Amino acid sequence: EAGVAQSPRYKIIEKRQSVAFWCNPISGHATLYWYQQILGQGPKLLIQFQNNGVVDDSQLPKDRFSAERLKGVDSTLKIQPAKLEDSAVYLCASSLRLAGSSQGTQYFGPGTRLLVL
Amino acid sequence: DQQVKQNSPSLSVQEGRISILNCDYTNSMFDYFLWYKKYPAEGPTFLISISSIKDKNEDGRFTVFLNKSAKHLSLHIVPSQPGDSAVYFCAASAFQNQAGTALIFGKGTTLSVSS
Numbered sequence: 001e002a003g004v005a006q007s008p009r010y011k012i013i014e015k016r017q018s019v020a021f022w023c024n025p026i027s028g029h030a031t032l033y034w035y036q037q038i039l040g041q042g043p044k045l046l047i048q049f050q051n052n053g054v055v056d057d058s059q060l061p062k063d064r065f066s067a068e069r070l071k072g073v074d075s076t077l078k079i080q081p082a083k084l085e086d087s088a089v090y091l092c093a094s095s096l097r098l099a100g101s102s103q104g105t106q107y108f109g110p111g112t113r114l115l116v117l
Numbered sequence: 118d119q120q121v122k123q124n125s126p127s128l129s130v131q132e133g134r135i136s137i138l139n140c141d142y143t144n145s146m147f148d149y150f151l152w153y154k155k156y157p158a159e160g161p162t163f164l165i166s167i168s169s170i171k172d173k174n175e176d177g178r179f180t181v182f183l184n185k186s187a188k189h190l191s192l193h194i195v196p197s198q199p200g201d202s203a204v205y206f207c208a209a210s211a212f213q214n215q216a217g218t219a220l221i222f223g224k225g226t227t228l229s230v231s232s
Contacts, residue, residue, distance in 0.1 A: 004160070033219065042121070042206050042222030043161070056219060091160055104210070105151070106220060108160035 002026065004109035006092050012115045018080035021112045025073070025094030031055075032069055033106060034077050035091040043091055049075065082116045089113050120144045121209050123223035132232045136194040140207030140223055143188065147209040151220065152181060152192050155204045164205075165192070197230045204228075 005024040013019050025032050030051050035043035046065065047057040051072035060067070064083070069075040079086055093106040122141045130136045140150075148169040153161035167174040167181045167190070174181050180193045194201055204227050208220040 006160075040224065042208075042224050043220075044222070045219040048219055093160075104149075104218060105163050105166065107163060108153075110158070110160045113158075 004092055004094055004107055006090075006109035006112055008112055009110065010113045010115075012117065013082055014117050015084055016081040018078065019082055019114065020076050020078045021090050021092075021114075023075045023077070023092030023109060025075075025092070026107055029094035029096055029107075030072070031095045031104070032075050033093040033095075034067055034075070035093065035108075037089045037091055037111070039088070046077070046090075079114075082114075084116050087114055087116045118143075119223075120147075121207055121221050121223040123205075123207055123226050125226050126224070127227045127229070129229045129231065130197045132199055132230055133196045136192075136197045136201065136228055136230065138192040138194075138205050138207075138226050138228065140190050140192075141188060142190075142209050144209070144211070144221075145188070146211040147221075149210045150181070150183060150190050151208045151210075152179075153206045153208060153222075154201075155206060155225070161206055194228075197228075199230050199232050202228055202230050 007022050033048045034046045037043040047060045047067045048055045049069040052069050067077045089111040091111045093108045095104045095106045151166040152164040154164050155161045165176050165179045167183050183190045204225045206225045207223040210218045
């Protein structure tokens with residue numbers, strides 16, 4: 001079974017530029033998450049989707065970050081304009097949706113390492 | 118305010134010995150706990166989980182213990198192997214980890230196993 005795919009793996013941009021990340025979840029996984037991991041910290045949730053609907057985006061800085069999951073499969077996360085503090089690894093994860101069960105284990109992609117100069 | 122705390126940034130263990138990684142949490146609504154392992158330049162990999170209705174879960178060399186009254190869990194690795202050297206993240210969620218419930222992660226503990 002193929003895992004969660006992400007691209008690009010690395011990105012270097014200057015502040016005030018824009019950048020986009022792409023994620024393809026595990027086939028059949030209805031739930032998709034974007035996390036931000038700053039160096040020395042654990043991953044922090046930015047947004048989660050259930051199929052193509054947003055479940056939680058309370059921690060997404062909406063003035064500069066946006067995300068979509070058209071057709072309930074692939075997802076893109078965009079930052080516009082980027083700030084120095086956005087330098088981090090952006091992780092995508094997906095999980096099955098089985099109501100009432102404990103099968104919500106999240107599987108992570110390799111991440112995109114972003115450096116903002 | 119950190120809801121999941123891993124107070125030891127690093128741990129060094131000799132091959133063959135037991136590794137014990139600790140995690141504390143503050144939110145009494147958490148009812149599902151997971152451990153992830155992360156190698157450099159890779160995403161976190163799911164290792165083992167435990168529901169709050171249990172106090173122990175075992176999978177091969179890995180055992181997770183949960184002490185709800187102390188809001189504490191630990192991961193035991195026996196015997197430790199050099200390939201276990203990685204960063205270990207403790208994570209927690211509420212509502213029985215139903216899909217759609219975000220994970221709250223600790224800062225991680227770097228485990229180094231020497232041969």
